Amino acid sequence: MIEPKSHVERPLSPHLQIYRLTITMVMSIVHRATGAALYAGTILFVWWLFAAGNPRRFETINAFLGSWFGRLILFGYTWALLHHLLGGVRHLIWDTGRGMEPGEREFLAWATLIGSGTLTVLVWLLALMLRG
Secondary structure (H helix, E strand, O other), X not given: OOOOOOOOOOOOOOOOOOOOOXXXXXXHHHHHHHHHHHXXXXXXHHHHHHHOOOHHHHHHHHHHHHOHHHHHHHHHHXXXXXXXXXXXXXXXXXXXXXXXXXXXXXXXXXXXXXHHHHHHHHHHHHHXXXXX
């Protein structure tokens, strides 16, 4: 007769309580979030393009985008665009097999974060200076 095996304790999958949140994990999440935000920003851009054919609608959307809330949205869109771009460059570097050591991964993640913030501020300063 076959005897039933006693319950075997199997290892549990690592849970969030075991993992320590790292900058590369956060940048992975932020990269996906900025990709999603770019969809919404692109819809806003297309709305602006369609409004260009009608002076009254164009004036309305320009008034919205010129308000403090509209500028905040545009600033966030600029940051999302630049952050997603630099995140893509980081992944391109990884695709070549470089930057995979722990210190290098963290450096690239911080460079993406700091670089996107810096470039966003520079783009907006340049735009404001050219606007006059």
